[in-house]
Amino acid sequence: MNRRAVVGIALVLVVVLAACGSAGVREAYTALGDGARPVDLTRTASFDANDDLNLVVTLNAHRDAVPVFATLIDPAGVSYTTDSIEASRTAGQIVLGLDFEAFGQPQWTPGDWTAVVFVDGEQAQTLRFTVRAPASQPVGEG
Numbered sequence: 001m002n003r004r005a006v007v008g009i010a011l012v013l014v015v016v017l018a019a020c021g022s023a024g025v026r027e028a029y030t031a032l033g034d035g036a037r038p039v040d041l042t043r044t045a046s047f048d049a050n051d052d053l054n055l056v057v058t059l060n061a062h063r064d065a066v067p068v069f070a071t072l073i074d075p076a077g078v079s080y081t082t083d084s085i086e087a088s089r090t091a092g093q094i095v096l097g098l099d100f101e102a103f104g105q106p107q108w109t110p111g112d113w114t115a116v117v118f119v120d121g122e123q124a125q126t127l128r129f130t131v132r133a134p135a136s137q138p139v140g141e142g
Helices: 003-021
Strands: 025-032 046-048 053-059 066-073 079-081 085-087 093-098 111-119 122-132
Touching: 025 111, 025 122, 053 066, 053 111, 053 122, 066 093, 085 093
Parallel strands: 046 122
Antiparallel strands: 025 053, 053 093, 066 079, 066 085, 066 111, 111 122
16 A cells, blocks of 8 residues: 555545544524524524524534534623433434523524534634614614
8 A cells, every 4th residue: 555545545634533523513603583493493593583593503422422502692792501401322413402591582683693503612703683673662772
């Protein structure tokens, strides 16, 4: 076997083994709806102030169960952390359902939001989304 082939095989093995041990995120997105499965939700980055907001997280391959949670940051910089969900080693996708009432809010604060997804204690992905103001409420007032 020539040297180039050996190096190529070694690089492929490193990538494959890193993916197997990593509990990172392959993809994450915000979605609208009250379903518990990604197929029941509508992918979007724009919500009304009283919409059911969800984060759909597709995990990389992982050997063990891993905790997944998110921290949401509202337009004023206030942060809210979701409950952690334990994703089993066979879980490929999970849905973090977010409820403004659970955070003690009458509705989502209109404006630009950030969601930071954490997997196994490590920051895995950052998402941005917008909450539209009701017709009678200016953006930034909640």
